[in-house]
Amino acid sequence: MADPTPAAPGATTSPAAPDAVVIGAGPGGLAVAAALRERGLRPLVLERAERLGASWRSHYDRLHLHTTRRLSALPGLPIPRAYGRWVGRDDVIRYLERYAEYHDLDIATGIEVERVERAGAGWELPATGGRMISSPVVVVATGHNHTPYIPDWPGRNTFSGDLLHAAAYRNAAPYAGRDVLVVGVGNTGAEIAVDLVEGGAARVRLAVRTAPHILRRSTAGWPAQASGILCRRLPTGVVDRIAPYIERMGVPDLTEFGLPRPESGLYARVLDGAIPVQDVGIVDAVRTRKVEPVAAVEAFDGDKVRLADGTGIGPEVVVAATGYRRGLEPLVGHLDVLDERGRPVVHGAATPPGAPGLYFTGFTNPISGMFREMAIDARRIARSVARNG
Numbered sequence: 001m002a003d004p005t006p007a008a009p010g011a012t013t014s015p016a017a018p019d020a021v022v023i024g025a026g027p028g029g030l031a032v033a034a035a036l037r038e039r040g041l042r043p044l045v046l047e048r049a050e051r052l053g054a055s056w057r058s059h060y061d062r063l064h065l066h067t068t069r070r071l072s073a074l075p076g077l078p079i080p081r082a083y084g085r086w087v088g089r090d091d092v093i094r095y096l097e098r099y100a101e102y103h104d105l106d107i108a109t110g111i112e113v114e115r116v117e118r119a120g121a122g123w124e125l126p127a128t129g130g131r132m133i134s135s136p137v138v139v140v141a142t143g144h145n146h147t148p149y150i151p152d153w154p155g156r157n158t159f160s161g162d163l164l165h166a167a168a169y170r171n172a173a174p175y176a177g178r179d180v181l182v183v184g185v186g187n188t189g190a191e192i193a194v195d196l197v198e199g200g201a202a203r204v205r206l207a208v209r210t211a212p213h214i215l216r217r218s219t220a221g222w223p224a225q226a227s228g229i230l231c232r233r234l235p236t237g238v239v240d241r242i243a244p245y246i247e248r249m250g251v252p253d254l255t256e257f258g259l260p261r262p263e264s265g266l267y268a269r270v271l272d273g274a275i276p277v278q279d280v281g282i283v284d285a286v287r288t289r290k291v292e293p294v295a296a297v298e299a300f301d302g303d304k305v306r307l308a309d310g311t312g313i314g315p316e317v318v319v320a321a322t323g324y325r326r327g328l329e330p331l332v333g334h335l336d337v338l339d340e341r342g343r344p345v346v347h348g349a350a351t352p353p354g355a356p357g358l359y360f361t362g363f364t365n366p367i368s369g370m371f372r373e374m375a376i377d378a379r380r381i382a383r384s385v386a387r388n389g
Contacts, residue, residue: 018044018106020137020385021125023113023331025052028362028374029141030096031074034103035382038076044135045105046127048112053096055143056089061171062195063089066187066217066278067225067369074375077102086217116140116332122357137385139359140344144370146327150320155300159318166192166321172199181305181315183207183297185259187277189321194281197290204285205315207307209296211262213243213269213276214283216250224278228367231267240265251279257286258293270367326363349380359384 020036022029025047036043051057064086065072069079072087077099083091100107111131117124122136148165150156156163166188172195180201182193185208196204215224227246231239243266253261262269266276285291295309297318304312326342337352337360339345344360346352351359361377362370 018042018135020044020139021046021113021123021133021135022139022141023116023125024141024143024362025049025100025107025109026055026141026143026362027053027074027092027096027371028143028377029139030099030103030105031374031378032139032141032359032361032381033105033107034077034099035075035378036385037103037105039382039386041382041385043106043139044133045107046111046113046125046133047107047109048128050109052100052107052109053093055145056092056096058167059089060166060169060188060192060195061089062191064280065092065371066280067371068223071223071225071229071369072371074099074371075378113331115330116335116358118335118355137357137359139361139381140328140332141361142327142331144326144363144365145324147325149323149325151297151322153297153299155302157300158302159300159305160303161315162317164317164319166319167324169319172196172201175317176200177202178316179203179314180317180319181205181207181294181297181313182319182321184209184321184323185212185277185293186274186321186323189319190277190282191280192319192321193291194285197285198281203292203315204290205292205294205313206286207295207297208259208293209308210264210274211260212274213247213262213266214251214254214279215247215276217278217280219250224276225369225372228369229372231270232366232368236265236267236271239267243267251283252287254283254286254293257289259286267367273365275365275367328363332358348377349384351384356388 019041020043022033022043022045025045029045033043033045069085069087073079079095112128113125115126116138123138125133148167150165180196182189193204193206217224295307298308299306303314306312335355337355344363347360359381362374366373
């Protein structure tokens with residue numbers, strides 16, 4: 001391997017060939033590497049950015065985990081109690097840095113794997129700088145939020161205002177006194193809308209295509225995450241019948257304010273990739289009409305945005321909280337390991353048919369918490385690698 005640059009505090013590189021290569025130094029990749037180390041294996045983590053946790057470093061300032069500190073720790077190291085119950089973005093980054101140092105993980109930054117290629121019983125990974133890295137095991141952990149996605153709305157390029165993806169949003173300061181439209185009512189869109197209101201935006205509208213399920217983050221001390229963990233053990237139909245009663249007890253009906261209760265079942269939506277919105281202020285913002293729900297965006301025309309109900313509005317700024325693409329096609333698309341939506345056909349301890357030694361983690365969006373599920377995946381992957389190695 002050609003002289004990779006060490007990354008995180010305490011991280012060094014080893015001259016010997018690694019027992020496994022982990023692609024991505026986010027929480028999922030670090031968790032797998034630590035779990036492999038605990039089993040006496042020598043993983044190498046490759047990260048295309050210059051520092052670990054790159055995705056978390058680029059999130060907006062006010063972001064907190066919507067899962068509890070206790071249920072979000074990665075294998076082998078608790079999250080410090082001083083970080084609070086709902087860990088903030090900067091503390092997540094500190095935790096990931098400490099995690100890499102604590103487990104003495106071998107991380108090389110500034111190296112992007114271009115493709116995963118079969119090579120006999122193992123794998124070869126052509127990477128930037130003309131490197132060719134070989135390993136019997138590859139774990140892809142490049143992240144659920146890999147490539148920002150903005151729909152190709154008709155007339156998008158004619159918009160005379162500011163159009164940015166939520167990935168480029170940091171805080172409300174640049175938008176104080178301005179008219180802002182946030183597109184997308186997932187957790188990111190809802191929280192950015194609240195942030196804009198609190199930061200002094202003159203007007204904040206929220207474009208909604210499908211009304212979300214909204215849950216309080218915690219009720220009488222009981223976190224919504226704990227309910228999510230229980231839900232995963234129940235049949236979808238049972239959860240969908242129970243969920244409306246729980247929602248009504250915790251969240252008022254916002255229909256008169258333009259945000260009706262959804263018609264589809266909560267868990268059925270989760271299985272389709274749409275997790276409930278955690279209320280961190282959006283309910284009060286809508287009820288006080290500080291955030292105005294409007295119809296979905298259909299097109300742009302100069303300084304106007306046309307909505308699905310036929311109305312036209314003229315925001316100065318549009319923030320597209322329209323999600324991400326996993327971006328796995330260039331890396332592994334040729335291996336027949338992705339489904340029709342570009343998602344890995346397996347995750348955790350399972351390897352795809354015809355691709356032994358290839359694992360995936362961090363590409364689901366579970367109701368029980370992504371950090372928790374990545375920790376579970378990490379232990380399962382390490383156990384599988386140790387058993388099959």
